Amino acid sequence: MKPFWVGKVMKGESLFFVQNSEDELPSDSLLFTPEEIIFVKSASGEITYEEGSDYILSSERTISLPEGSAITFKTAKEMKPEPDSPQSIAACRDGEHHIFFGEGHFFHDLQVEISYSHKGNEWTAPIPEFALNNLPKLESKLINKLPLKVVLFGDSISAGGNASGLTGAKPFMPPYGDLVVNELARVYGSEIAYKNHSVGGTASGWGLQNIGVVADEKPDLVIFAFGMNDASGRVTPEQYITNIQKQMDAVKEVSPDAEFILVATTTANPEWTASAPDLYPIYRDELANLCTEGVILADVTATWTEILKCKSFASLTGNGVNHPNDFGHRIYAQVILALLIPSEA
Numbered sequence: 223m224k225p226f227w228v229g230k231v232m233k234g235e236s237l238f239f240v241q242n243s244e245d246e247l248p249s250d251s252l253l254f255t256p257e258e259i260i261f262v263k264s265a266s267g268e269i270t271y272e273e274g275s276d277y278i279l280s281s282e283r284t285i286s287l288p289e290g291s292a293i294t295f296k297t298a299k300e301m302k303p304e305p306d307s308p309q310s311i312a313a314c315r316d317g318e319h320h321i322f323f324g325e326g327h328f329f330h331d332l333q334v335e336i337s338y339s340h341k342g343n344e345w346t347a348p349i350p351e352f353a354l355n356n357l358p359k360l361e362s363k364l365i366n367k368l369p370l371k372v373v374l375f376g377d378s379i380s381a382g383g384n385a386s387g388l389t390g391a392k393p394f395m396p397p398y399g400d401l402v403v404n405e406l407a408r409v410y411g412s413e414i415a416y417k418n419h420s421v422g423g424t425a426s427g428w429g430l431q432n433i434g435v436v437a438d439e440k441p442d443l444v445i446f447a448f449g450m451n452d453a454s455g456r457v458t459p460e461q462y463i464t465n466i467q468k469q470m471d472a473v474k475e476v477s478p479d480a481e482f483i484l485v486a487t488t489t490a491n492p493e494w495t496a497s498a499p500d501l502y503p504i505y506r507d508e509l510a511n512l513c514t515e516g517v518i519l520a521d522v523t524a525t526w527t528e529i530l531k532c533k534s535f536a537s538l539t540g541n542g543v544n545h546p547n548d549f550g551h552r553i554y555a556q557v558i559l560a561l562l563i564p565s566e567a
Contacts, residue, residue: 223405225556226253227345228565234335236265236549238536239287239295247286248295253532254340255282262293265333265548266392283532285336294332296322301536302493311543313495321494323542327391329384330540330547347528350560353518357481357562360443364410364562371415372406373439374399375429375469376447378422379488384540385551398554399445405555409563417441425451426465433469437476444473444480445520445558449487449505450544453498463508470517481516483558484509486523490544491535497544502527520558529553 226232232254241248256279262271269292271277276293280286287293302319303310309328310320354361363370374380382388382397396404403416419435421428426448436444446469452462466484473480486506490497506523513519529538540547546554 223401223552223555223559225349225560225565226553227349230342231260231337231339232256233337234549234552235337236537236547237262237285237334237336238329238332238534238539239285239293239334240298240301240534240536241295242298247280247288248291249280249284249286250537251533252283252285252336252338253529254338254344256338256340258339260337260339262334262336265330265335265386267335268392271334293334296332311494315493315495321491321542322536325384325541327384327386327389329536329542330386330389330391333537333547335549348524350521350525350557352564353561354563356513356515356518357443357483358515359479360481360562363442364406364412367411369413369415370442371417371439372403372443372445373436373441374416374418374420374445374447375433375436376420376445376485377424377449377451378420379450379545379554380418380420380445380447380485381422382418382420382551383422383545384547386548393548395548395551398551398558401551401555402445402558405559406562420447423451424448425455425457426462426469427452427457430465430468430472433472436469437473440477441473441480442477443483444470445483445485446470447485447487449485449502450490453487453501453505454490454496454544456498456501459501459504459508462505463512466509467512470512483518483520483561484512485520485554485558488522488526488546488550488554489530491539491542493535494543518561520554520561522554522557525553525557526550
């Protein structure tokens with residue numbers, strides 16, 4: 223759970239290899255410039271690959287697959303298959319093809335992970351700032367090791383979409399909500415009761431209609447994480463933020479001391495017509511406007527967008543369109559935890 227931007231070792235960065243043309247080797251990019259590759263393994267952790275025969279460092283931040291590599295790759299054509307192809311979904315932006323797609327652990331089985339040391343200081347984007355003092359009631363309970371209740375409320379990403387722990391694939395990593403709660407309990411020693419009322423396919427309007435299940439929990443902390451499906455449904459920023467505000471109001475009516483983390487979503491596959499790159503940052507900015515004492519923002523949108531400047535979407539996705547893989551779930555958890563745990567802890 224150590225944030226990937228801290229220190230000089232990247233652990234478990236995910237890769238998905240694509241061959242863009244016949245005269246190029248299949249390749250994918252790294253977030254940092256490696257000094258020493260510690261290992262490259264299958265995403266399950268069961269297979270360890272050999273440098274030279276299975277992969278090569280072909281440039282400062284590019285891993286490529288030599289001929290005869292045991293690592294799976296896809297061609298650019300396979301990433302945009304013809305209509306009605308198996309393992310595909312309609313609505314590619316070019317209007318002619320489908321998008322390579324698969325639920326469960328389909329993408330997980332095609333991805334590998336790499337751990338390596340690097341010189342550090344290459345992550346120049348803004349990083350989440352420690353903000354526990356802006357949640358004073360939560361801070362008091364954690365510091366004094368008092369029991370507390372945390373509720374997560376969001377869409378399929380928060381429900382755990384494509385985390386290996388839910389798809390039944392090794393290494394069985396829990397979704398980001400569990401990662402956050404488990405790490406908070408480990409670091410602070412509080413007993414944390416955790417409920418996840420997230421449901422796949424939902425948006426903030428559904429959340430408002432069903433906020434009673436959250437309010438009934440009488441939580442100390444609610445993590446709201448809607449946005450992906452709102453954007454796909456082109457919910458206006460005004461309606462989106464009204465729905466979130468009313469959800470917080472409903473919880474506060476029952477639990478006046480409740481505090482909130484508002485999660486700005488990852489972005490969907492830019493090749494997918496349901497992706498809404500114009501709306502994700504606007505939603506994030508609207509959430510930021512709600513922040514005051516007792517309400518903080520986990521800006522996953524900014525971190526995810528910055529990562530995509532270096533890496534392919536295929537290396538981060540769990541299904542090809544709108545769910546993160548294990549590495550993506552860890553990014554969610556690391557952004558949230560950076561707000562709640564000092565970097566030196």
